[in-house]
Amino acid sequence: MVAAAIIAGGQGRRLGGVAKPFLEIGGQRIIDRQLAVLRPLFDAIVIVAPDRQPFADSGIDVEVVPDRQGPGLGPLAGLDAALAWLPSHFQSVVCVAGDMPFLAPKVLEQLRDTKPSDAAAVVPRLGRAPELRPQPLCARYHRRIASLTTKELHAGTRALHVFLEQIARASISPPTVWIDEPELRQLDPTLATFTNINERSDLLLY
Numbered sequence: 001m002v003a004a005a006i007i008a009g010g011q012g013r014r015l016g017g018v019a020k021p022f023l024e025i026g027g028q029r030i031i032d033r034q035l036a037v038l039r040p041l042f043d044a045i046v047i048v049a050p051d052r053q054p055f056a057d058s059g060i061d062v063e064v065v066p067d068r069q070g071p072g073l074g075p076l077a078g079l080d081a082a083l084a085w086l087p088s089h090f091q092s093v094v095c096v097a098g099d100m101p102f103l104a105p106k107v108l109e110q111l112r113d114t115k116p117s118d119a120a121a122v123v124p125r126l127g128r129a130p131e132l133r134p135q136p137l138c139a140r141y142h143r144r145i146a147s148l149t150t151k152e153l154h155a156g157t158r159a160l161h162v163f164l165e166q167i168a169r170a171s172i173s174p175p176t177v178w179i180d181e182p183e184l185r186q187l188d189p190t191l192a193t194f195t196n197i198n199e200r201s202d203l204l205l206y
Contacts, residue, residue: 001043001044001089001090001091002042002090002091002092002093002094002112002140003042003043003044003045003046003086003087003090003092003093003094004038004041004042004044004045004046004093004094004095004096004108005045005046005047005048005078005079005082005085005093005094005095005096006021006031006034006038006045006046006047006048006062006095006096006097006098007048007075007078007079007082007095007096007097007098007137008020008021008031008047008048008049008078008097008098009048009049009050009067009074009075009077009078009098019049019054019098020098020099020197021034021047021049021055021098021099022054022058023099023197025101025197029058030098030099030100030101030197031047031055031058031060031098033101033102033103034096034098034100034101034103035060035062037103037104037105037108038096038103038108040105041105041108041109041112042094042112044087044090045062045063046062046063046064046065046082046085047060047062047063047064047065047098048064048065048066048067048078048081048082048085049064049065049066049098050066050067051066052064052066063085065081065082065084065085066081067080067081068080068081068084069150069153073153073158074158074159075097075136075137075158075159075160076149076152076153076157076158076159076160076163077153077158078095079095079141079149079160079163080146080149080150080153082095082141083141083143083145083146083149084146086143086146090143091117091118091142091143092117092140092141092142092143093140093141093143094108094111094112094139094140095137095138095139095140095141096108096137096138097137097138097196099196099197099198100137100138100193100194100195100196101195101197102192102193102195103138103193104187104188104192104193106187106188107124107138107184107187107188107193110179110183110187111124111138111139111140111179112140114140114177114179116174116177118142118144118174119140119142119174119175119176119177120141120142120144120145120167120172120173120174120175120176121136121139121140121141121142121145121164121167121176121177122139122140122176122177122179123135123136123139123140123164123176123177123178123179124138124139124178124179124180124184124194125178125179125180125181126181126184126191126194127181128181132178132180134161134164134178135194136160136161136163136164137160137196138193138194144172145167145172148166148167148170148172149163152166164176
């Protein structure tokens with residue numbers, strides 16, 4: 001089975017400190033848009049965030065867990081927390097960033113259902129060779145890589161794209177499965193799934 005995790009650890013410094021999940025796009029908060037897509041597809045959902053209280057105060061009835069290694073350690077710490085939370089009867093977790101307002105159900109279904117079910121990771125890639133751009137914050141990760149996640153955090157790794165390279169070096173089998181842009185466009189023609197909100201100016205586009 002596959003669970004889902006919203007990695008919402010960013011502090012939104014470029015957005016005046018506003019937590020990105022609570023930003024509104026088209027009159028609806030990003031977190032509400034995400035949960036509307038995730039809930040029909042996944043039996044278990046968690047939010048990884050430094051503070052549970054804003055979600056509870058906002059009526060979000062989803063479990064919230066903090067980074068295990070402490071705040072401010074980047075997205076790899078979010079993945080580490082998601083894998084540590086993963087219930088025992090789930091094999092993998094699909095992680096999405098907390099600032100992605102346009103998740104396409106078909107993309108998430110593909111991440112959930114791609115075989116083999118025990119692949120170390122299933123990761124979309126945009127662009128074309130030799131300039132392929134992995135999207136590690138909209139990807140599936142198997143619980144078998146949990147120990148490697150913790151090891152790399154302790155070694156100082158923070159970025160998920162670096163961690164993907166470490167998965168390859170570790171020769172984990174089955175290895176990472178890549179979903180490339182031509183296939184992704186069949187599921188989400190405009191690739192809107194991979195849009196994220198980084199600046200206030202981004203909000204003006206939607």
